[in-house]
Structure formats: structure tokens, C-alpha cells
Amino acid sequence: MALSDQLAKLAARAKQAEENAAAAQQKARTDLESDVSAARASAEAQGEKLRDTAEAGKDKAAGHWNELQQSWNAHIAAVREDIDARQAKHDRAQAEREAEMAEDDAAYAIDYAYAAVEEAEYAVLDAELARMDSDALEASAAA
Numbered sequence: 001m002a003l004s005d006q007l008a009k010l011a012a013r014a015k016q017a018e019e020n021a022a023a024a025q026q027k028a029r030t031d032l033e034s035d036v037s038a039a040r041a042s043a044e045a046q047g048e049k050l051r052d053t054a055e056a057g058k059d060k061a062a063g064h065w066n067e068l069q070q071s072w073n074a075h076i077a078a079v080r081e082d083i084d085a086r087q088a089k090h091d092r093a094q095a096e097r098e099a100e101m102a103e104d105d106a107a108y109a110i111d112y113a114y115a116a117v118e119e120a121e122y123a124v125l126d127a128e129l130a131r132m133d134s135d136a137l138e139a140s141a142a143a
Contacts, residue, residue, distance in 0.1 A: 003124040010117065040080075047076060079105055 001009075020039070024032055054069045083105075086098040 003127060007120060007124060010120065014113070014117070043076075047073065 020035070024035065027035065051069060051073065054066055083102070086101070
């Protein structure tokens, strides 16, 4: 898949996440619980796919991407443990604090994803420039 196609896929997925978040405000609790469960399963599957991709290409990819993957996995595990622990509590004031913490986690995840998109754009453009340089050198060598 071309890098620009991957960016288009990313943009479409971000739009879908935005629409799902807006729709969540109007859903019944049971429907939202089902959506949360499905979103978690999807995120876990995507994380596993990313781990597999990183493992398969670890010799080709820069080491910092593998380190980032490990750091991201640890972060996700900690956030999920925290979410699971918070779901077990029922105190109203505690529930308010937990909602605020969950909103903070979501805001951080959005900021992180935004930075990842910025980095992806840079990487795609840099890859395209490197390909142009390679093609130009190949053409000049052939001439």
C-alpha cells in the first residue's frame, strides 16, 4: 500500500473515531458499554498487528520505533489496568474523579495520536524525497 494511501486510511479512521465519540453522548449505557468493549478489542488487535509488524521488520526499522512500540505497550497496559480498577468502584465523588481521569487519558491519547500523525506525515514526505534522490542518482548513473 502506498504511503499516501496509508495516510488516507489513517485520516478516515480518525474521522470514524470522531463520529463514534460524538455519537457516544447520545447512546444508552448498555449500547455504549458494548461499543467500549468492541473498541478495546479493536485497539488490542491493532496493537498486536503493530507488534507483529515491528517484530517482522525490526531489522529494517530504526531501533527507536521498536523502543516506542515497547513504551506504548507498557503505557496501554497501565492505562487499561487503571480503567479496569476504576470500573470496580462506585462512590459518587470517586466516580467523578475517575471520569475526569478517563477524560484526561482520552485527551492525552488524542494528543499522542496527533503527534503520531504529524510524525507520519514527515516520514512519508521524507521517504518520498529519499525515493526521488535515489531515482535521480539511478538515472544519472544510467546516462
